[in-house]
Every structure is written in C-alpha cells, then in structure tokens.
Amino acid sequence: MIGSTQCLMLNAQWRTSCFNEYSLKMIKIYFDDTDVSASIFAQMAQKLAAAALNVLNLEGNFSLSFTFLDEAEMCALNFESRGKDTATDVLSFPTLEIKAAGVVNIAEYPPEEFEPDTGALFLGDIVICPDVAKRQAAEFGHGEEREFSYLFVHGVLHLLGFDHIKAGDKAGMREVEESILLKDNR
Numbered sequence: 001m002i003g004s005t006q007c008l009m010l011n012a013q014w015r016t017s018c019f020n021e022y023s024l025k026m027i028k029i030y031f032d033d034t035d036v037s038a039s040i041f042a043q044m045a046q047k048l049a050a051a052a053l054n055v056l057n058l059e060g061n062f063s064l065s066f067t068f069l070d071e072a073e074m075c076a077l078n079f080e081s082r083g084k085d086t087a088t089d090v091l092s093f094p095t096l097e098i099k100a101a102g103v104v105n106i107a108e109y110p111p112e113e114f115e116p117d118t119g120a121l122f123l124g125d126i127v128i129c130p131d132v133a134k135r136q137a138a139e140f141g142h143g144e145e146r147e148f149s150y151l152f153v154h155g156v157l158h159l160l161g162f163d164h165i166k167a168g169d170k171a172g173m174r175e176v177e178e179s180i181l182l183k184d185n186r
Contacts, residue, residue, distance in 0.1 A: 098161030
C-alpha cells in the first residue's frame with residue numbers, strides 16, 4: 001500500500017471506529033485522509049462502489065488502498081512509475097493479473113492473494129492528486145465531487161483490468177465509467 005493509510009470499509013452496515021471504518025457490499029478500502037474529508041469521501045465511495053459492483057456484476061470480497069497525494073508527491077510517483085515528470089490526476093497500481101477487463105473470478109486466485117483477516121482479494125492501490133483534480137473540474141466545467149467520483153471510478157476500473165491505450169479499449173472503458181457514474185447519478 002502507498003503512504004500511511006486509514007481503513008475505509010464499504011459494506012451494508014454504516015459504522016465508525018478510531019480509524020474511520022465504513023461498510024458496503026464487501027469492498028474494503030484502505031484510505032489515507034490527507035485533503036478531502038473522510039466522511040464526505042466515504043459517502044461518495046460507498047455509492048460508487050455499489051454502482052460499480054452492480055454494473056460489473058462482481059461477486060466476492062475485494063479490497064484496495066486509496067491515497068491522496070499533493071502535487072510534488074504525485075509528480076515523484078508518476079516519474080518513478082511511468083517516467084513522466086509531471087503531476088497527474090490519478091494513478092492505479094493493480095496487484096492482480098486480470099484476464100478480461102471487469103471479470104474477476106475469485107476462485108482463480110490462490111489463497112495467498114486474499115487478506116487473512118477479511119478474506120478480501122486485494123486489487124491494488126489508487127492514488128489521486130486533489131490539486132490536479134480540482135483544476136480539472138474547473139477546466140471541464142463540472143464540480144469537484146463529479147471529478148473525484150470520475151477519478152475514483154477510473155482508478156477502480158484500472159485495478160479491474162480496464163485500459164485506454166487503444167481507441168477501442170478507451171471507448172469501452174469510458175462507457176463503463178459513465179454507466180457507473182449514471183447509476184450513481186453523478
């Protein structure tokens with residue numbers, strides 16, 4: 001996991017503890033609250049996670065880590081991971097090899113891929129730069145919540161094997177992103 005993280009648990013029951021634990025549909029998110037209010041993000045992520053599970057028909061227990069980084073940290077991570085010396089909006093670091101985008105059969109993964117305490121299959125890390133996201137929201141003429149929602153969904157889809165290098169892949173990924181955002185009314 002990237003950075004020091006707190007845990008944001010998403011499943012059917014809403015609860016809080018010393019490390020901001022929330023729950024919805026068997027997705028566990030390790031969350032680093034450095035710039036955006038944990039409770040606001042938790043509510044947003046809760047709805048987006050439910051929409052993503054619904055749109056992709058995913059079943060099982062999954063987890064991922066999520067971190068906000070400032071521009072300098074994001075620039076350094078982008079350079080280290082992609083050789084690009086600039087801050088970017090979102091980076092994803094999948095831990096699993098997924099054969100078909102959006103198709104995750106948990107029975108295909110060995111026991112060591114699952115978290116021992118929860119039984120969750122760890123998908124990887126998502127990192128968002130709030131400063132870049134806020135600038136993009138202004139540039140694209142929509143709200144910050146919409147931009148953060150889009151970037152979160154975009155990151156989750158990368159963890160689930162989606163990509164946008166080829167034009168056809170890009171169109172398919174955009175269609176799924178929009179389906180998730182529409183399902184969540186964003």
